[in-house]
Amino acid sequence: MADVLIGLDVGTTATKAQAFSVDGRVLAAASGGYGLITPRPGWVEQSPDDLIRAAGETLRQVLGQLESHDRVLGLALSSQGGTTIPVGADGRPTYNAISWMDQRGETQARRVREVLSADYIHTTTGWPLQNLLPLQHIAWLRDNCRDCFSATRRFVFVNDFIGHWLSGEYAMDPTSAGITQLFNILVGDWEDRLLAVAGVERQQMSPIVPCGLSIGRVTASASAEIGLPEGTPVVNGAHDQYCAAVGAGVMRPGEVLLSCGTAWVLLAVPDTPDAGLAAQMAVGRHAIDGRWGAIRSLGGVGTSVEWLLDTVWGGRDAGQAREPLYRAMNAEASAAVPGVDGLRFYPLAGGHANTYGPGRGGFIGLTLSHSRGDMARAVMEGIAFELRWVIEEMRTAGVAVSNLRMVGGASASPVWPQIVADVANVEVTLPDTREAAGRGAAILAGVGIGLFANPEAGYAAFAGRETQLQPQPEHVARYEDAFESYRRGALQIEASQTRCTQRTQ
Template sequence: MRARPAWPWAATCSRARIPRPWPGPSPRWCTTVPVSRTPSQSSEDDPVSAAGSEGRLGGSTTEVVLGLDTGTTSAKAHAVDRSGRILATANSDPIATRSTPEGGSEQDPDEIWQAVAAASRSAAGALGAGVRVAALAVAAQSGSVIPVEPNGRATRAVTWMDTRSQAVVESWSPDVAERIRAVSGWAPAPGAGLPTIAWLQAGSPGQGGEGSPVPVDRWASVDDYLMFCLTGQWDTNPSNAAGMQLMDIGTCSWSPELCRLAGIDQGALSPIRESGTVAGALTGEAAAALGLEAGTPVVVGGHDQACAALGLGVADPGDLFLSAGTAWVLTLVTDHADVAALPPGLNLSPHVVVGRWSASTNLGGLGALIAQSPPERAAAVFETCARKVGEALEAAGEMAAGGAAMVVVGGGTRFGELIEMIADATDRPVVTRPDASWPAVGAARLAAAALGWTAPEAEG
């Protein structure tokens, strides 16, 4: 069974420090996406001008917020106005990932930054005259580690897909592993910051983890690296800090105990600031790169999955959503950070909404399985995917009780038969959302909250 899609902001955020849902549950939401171009495409024509004219009064400037989504494969940008309409959207060229036979997966931090800048320039260029970006925020991938050398150089990002820290994880006793999960909310696994940093500390990155370590002045994630590029200061947020597996989930502060286990000083980590607050202003150099005005407020963003949840309106206890892309991730919202009560297989992170946490599990590369399977095997593959979702919800126990509708986004939503199977396997309504970069939408919403924008009146 499939439920009729609800408007994205139907969920309430009463305990959040975010004005009650912005944008409002209005039929106008997400109905106007007049431009979608990569940086290589021309912006001479301005198809957004007609759509944006509704928000202008007597030729006055229309304000928008810019949400930037920095995923593993590319960067995306959404410019959103006060009513919640996406006025412009843009994608960067793909970000190259260098893989090695021993399980390495690395990206160039500067290429990540250039992708963000390109997406922003393209979206900003599509807005045309009379539209101004009033603030921006970033949704970023989590778990990837960027070592910053004493000279300020950041030459590599060891991504969350890197498995070279497997031996480090296996070296920890069950008691140590249990303690790591109890403090951080995450079970030890390759791809999280803690084991990656411990592995890098053990040897030279250029020699596969053997030899003398390269001196490191700061251990950053993609999130705080981009914040530095934007504002000139290092800042991160609780949902991204959780992916470093060095944060105390109960206090949302760096854990001295876990930092000692990684072999680093907590002073080498960026300050953790609350999502939806202003971190600083766009520097002149960054503004030129992004095609924006210097001094534009830069708002603390969040982990891409947490921002996607906010963008989808998944913010109340019992809400859940499935990201059915190449990798499938199931996220459930709770209002307590009780790791001891967390079922096995779930990791706990702060939501970008204050007073909420996200329990999530990675169901693996089911999207890749679908893409690589011949058409005649589609039904069997769909059944396998649906069964895995059902099993994950069953394992979640009381956290998934109540039968709330599950929001599904990503490439999997293109297959109606698959969505029907998921609804049957989970015995709950399934709501699909239109194609959009939902992390960018959530980041835009955080930027709007920092400006004090409130929801427009819902239309009848």
Template sequence: MSQPALIGVDLGSTNIKAVAFGLGGEQLAQATTPTITHVPRPGWAEYGAEEVWTAVCSVLRQLLANLPANAVPAAVTCSSMAEAGVALDAHGQPLYPFISWFDQRTIPQAEQWARHIGEETTAKITGLGVRPVYGIFRLLWLRDNAPDLFRRTRRWLNMADYGAFRLCGATATDYSLASRMLLLDLARKEWSATLLEANGLDGSVLGELVPSGTQVGRVSSQAAAETGLPAGLPVCSGGHDHVCGAFGLGLTQVGDTFDSMGTAESLMMTTAAPQLDGSVTRRQIGQGVHVAPNRYYAMSGVQMSGGAVDWVRRLLLGAALGDAATPEGYEQLMQLAGEAPPGSGGVFFVPHLRRANPPHVNPHARGAFVGITGDSSRSHLARAVLEGVAYEYQLVLENMAEAVGVQPSKLVATGGGTRNGVWMGIKTAVSGLPITIPAVDEAVCLGAAMLAGVGSGVYASFADAAAQVQFASRTIQCDPTLHQFYRQQYEQIYKTLYGALRETNELIRKGIVGRGV
């Protein structure tokens, strides 16, 4: 007997992948290929539009070749990184590569926006602060630096939108990706006439706004020939990768919190409505539209989470293991950390290796070990880093909860860090909340596939999709005694460290102290 296969395609900054799922969320097949990133000059990062499409075609062909014989494609949806966009001419041809979300060339455009429009006005419309990362600054950079190409631009599409465009010809944008353009009126869910006018932009260049999980077309005969997908297959709108991942894991109720643990750590909390008085943005928290109906989200994070753990691994074990990040190296680090007592013998670590994290606004903050003595060992340092990252995570989580007035009701974590029992035990003890770790390897693609099922009618509704998709998980419970200990350490000591170190760090930055002779 045949079974429908729902296909989610994720266009990420590291990999482009396609995964097929059954209606219950079971993975049927997968294919992946590295994303080709071009760095034409320092601080820049681009993706060729044709190279992206070639990669999509490649993974879809591999996926279809790996599908079980009884699996029949039922619908497809694309998700992607946010902010990266591409300009298309009147014939749908790309005029310039995708400019990545981490490309730094857009700083002048963001600075001009901040002077001309201002943080407060922007926040009250979009729920976001003025940061160079947002999609609009890539379009404005094109206007300022390639005016001939800008004049020929008829559509600006996010990466997932471009995937759908190549599949079926639609030029639509879902609300979750539109939220990261810095042009969406979050309350009205429409492109902001105020912000468009302030920048002299014609709104027709932007994609038609649609909810995630909307059928926007069907696979064309040309796309069918290139991808192997059947012509006429429903193509549905997807969304921002983080938000699709949260949806795939069932995080659609107010207070549900998604913790994506990587080099950086992203925290996303589901909310019922945005707060647009500027108070949330002043706390360095972004807001946007969820892919689930009638839901929004608040998003924040820790700049160096897994990155700090990798840094201390190299610091303490690099000579023995080399610089390569291996499972054995992390196991040795966790074993080392497990040998130290809770509190790390009085050693604290502030993980500001790139900048301070919310609620603090300081790109010049520095990391620090505090409390080292002659008795401090490698084990103390290893555990102090895990504790410091957990304290910082708690600081960010509390800041977000206070800003939106919602307490986390459920914490679900994914990523490589979830495999480290010592680290996860410390995190639950610091927060006082259990953390659920789902047995789902491809949550983003699962969320995209579920949206394909909703949009094509394979699922009767969003609720039906959530009810049918099931997966195993494990929950790490909080140790009450350890929580009491860590809470005292956090409140009485850790929360004072940023303020205590701020002036010293500023002196170091200015070169008054530590300048070489």
């Protein structure tokens, strides 16, 4: 018989459920997807019922993979942040979930700026004012959907929506609350001035419950629907990036999560919120009580690799057989020399050269002697140069970076993590998981039931073999000059784009 902890990761387009033994072995896993609804340009919604359906299906599949005598001790959620779900008195949605990607709140953001200073909003919420967070979602519903707004008794988000479905209780964790622009990160509670601007009252928001505390137990109705035993503890989890930080062991100053997907996301642990704000990072409360988190994203840089795979390696014609192409690309990139004889690549999105030209990038210094392996290495190096640029900005602002803990697709490359270590001149750790968010949620579940004293103890119990990569001195020296060349080129490209923009206005 195995004792089991479940992490349920409810993401933007898919939900993943994982069952772990108490020493961190993955016993079962399942995933299920759902679509986005785009009724108008800039609008992005989701069906709340789709979120429930996918959560139920993945949990049923995971339970079906376990042995009949295995015992589920508890579960916790990792969830996308910043997606708003208005619900009525019966707990049913009064409108679709408005996604964190939705841009409809421009008018509402402008009105917020008229009554509250940008500095107040940034320092209070940890985020600069934007069009796409729940403060603007709720104000938009107030201004444009009066019937829906009047029928809404509570404004919830993905974590407390799914948590209520499982346990019958509403609870909001501080990491997710910090992505609403309705939460005071310094006080650790909802901010009345911001709630008033949105037109809602405090009782319409779920109570704030720390990460890793039990919020209730699986209800009879949820048990009948998904098969979890009635009474199974449901523990408050965290926003997916903070769960990933727990699952990858990013809990102390100096440790930085590097989550590599379409976007490359850094999550650091600053000593103070001011340091994170000065580094142009989105600051919030960590899932570790008493500690801070600060997030910065290199949005879209991963698309450059997919583009190269499609256009140079024939990925568009390969159907589902992309894995052999990735292996070939990594092998040829590994054979190329560091610095690629002056070949530089500027990412198609997410880089310092993209300020005026999102979706545009390219190679500089390409010669007839360069191979496709050289091009692949230049793409990897270009993204690593952007990463180093951000790390330098973080350090200048007082955010320590001594160890990058790398998860996600790029972490599986046999060459890219070492490029990152050499370019950034920092130790890189590869945890023994690529799905850190689900593991972090399971660790928090273990904390909530008293199995682990704290998340650090849970990570120590879960962690298997980690790979440590040290910067190679001979490559570090070569990359110093290459990075300065890259930075000069990016600034020149930005200046050129600025001039072109001014001429067309």
